[in-house]
Amino acid sequence: MGAVKSKRVPRAVREQQMLDAAVLTFARRGYSAASMDEIAEAAGVSKPLVYLYLNSKEDLFSTVIRRESEALVAAVAAAVEPGATADRQLWSGLKGFFAHTAAHPHGWAVLHQQARTHGEPFTREVAAMRAEIIAFVTKLIGAAAKETGCVGELAEREVAGLAHALVGAAESLAEWVNVRADEGTSGEREHPSAKDTAATMMNFVWAGLGRLTEGGRWAPDGLAGQESASGVRR
Known part of the structure; x- marks a missing residue:
C-alpha cells in the first residue's frame, strides 16, 4: 500500500503563513538583519518557494x-x-x-x-x-x-x-x-x-x-x- 500524500496547502494560505513568519522575523531581527532563509524556516517552506510567491526581500517587506x-x-x-x-x-x-x-x-x-x-x-x-x-x-x-x-x-x-x-x-x-x-527594564510592570x-x-x-x-x-x-x-x- 503506497504512502498517503499530504494534503496540498492552498497558495493563499501558504502565502499568509509566509507573511506571518516574515512579520515575526522582521520585528525580532530588523529588516537589514533578517534573511530569507530565516523566514522560510519559520514558515516551514523552502527559500525558493518564498521567492516564487513573494519575489524579493524588498517586495516581501x-x-x-x-x-x-x-x-x-x-x-x-x-x-x-x-x-x-x-x-x-x-x-x-x-x-x-x-x-x-x-x-x-x-x-x-x-x-x-x-x-x-x-x-x-x-x-x-x-x-x-x-x-x-x-x-x-x-x-x-x-x-x-x-x-x-x-x-x-x-x-x-x-x-x-x-x-x-x-x-x-x-x-x-x-x-x-x-x-x-x-526589551527593557519595564518588563515586570x-x-x-x-x-x-x-x-x-x-x-x-x-x-x-x-x-x-x-x-x-x-x-x-x-x-x-x-x-x-x-x-x-x-
Whole structure:
C-alpha cells in the first residue's frame, strides 16, 4: 500500500503563513538583519518557494507593511461606534487601535519601528496608513467642534494639527504599552488594557479639546488673543 500524500496547502494560505513568519522575523531581527532563509524556516517552506510567491526581500517587506497597515486601519474603523457622539467614537476608535496593536505587537513593531527607518518605498506605505487614520481623527474633531457650535478659528485652522498630534501621541503610547519583557527594564510592570490606555489618551486630549471648543486658549503670560502695539501676536 503506497504512502498517503499530504494534503496540498492552498497558495493563499501558504502565502499568509509566509507573511506571518516574515512579520515575526522582521520585528525580532530588523529588516537589514533578517534573511530569507530565516523566514522560510519559520514558515516551514523552502527559500525558493518564498521567492516564487513573494519575489524579493524588498517586495516581501512592502507586502508585510501593506498587510499590517490595512489590518490596523480596518480594526480602528470596525471599533468605532456608529451614530455615537464624537467623543465616544474617538474613544472607541482608540480602543480598537490599542487592542489591535497589543494583539499584534510584532506587526506594530514592523510598522512603527522598522518601516520608518529604511526609506522608500516603505515609509510611503506607512504614510498612507497614517493619512487614513489622521483623516478619520480630523473628521471626529471637526464634528466635536460643530457639536459645540465652534465653527470658527478652531474648525478652520487647528483641527488638522490637533489630529496629527493625537495620532502621534497614540502611536507613542502604543509603543510604551507594548514594550516586551525582553526589551527593557519595564518588563515586570502590568500592561494596561486597551480600554484603560484609550481612557488615558482621552483624558490627555479631550479635556483640552473641550476648553478649545469653549473658546479657551493658552498663551504666554496669559495674553491670549492680545496683540502688541506693533500688531504682532505675542
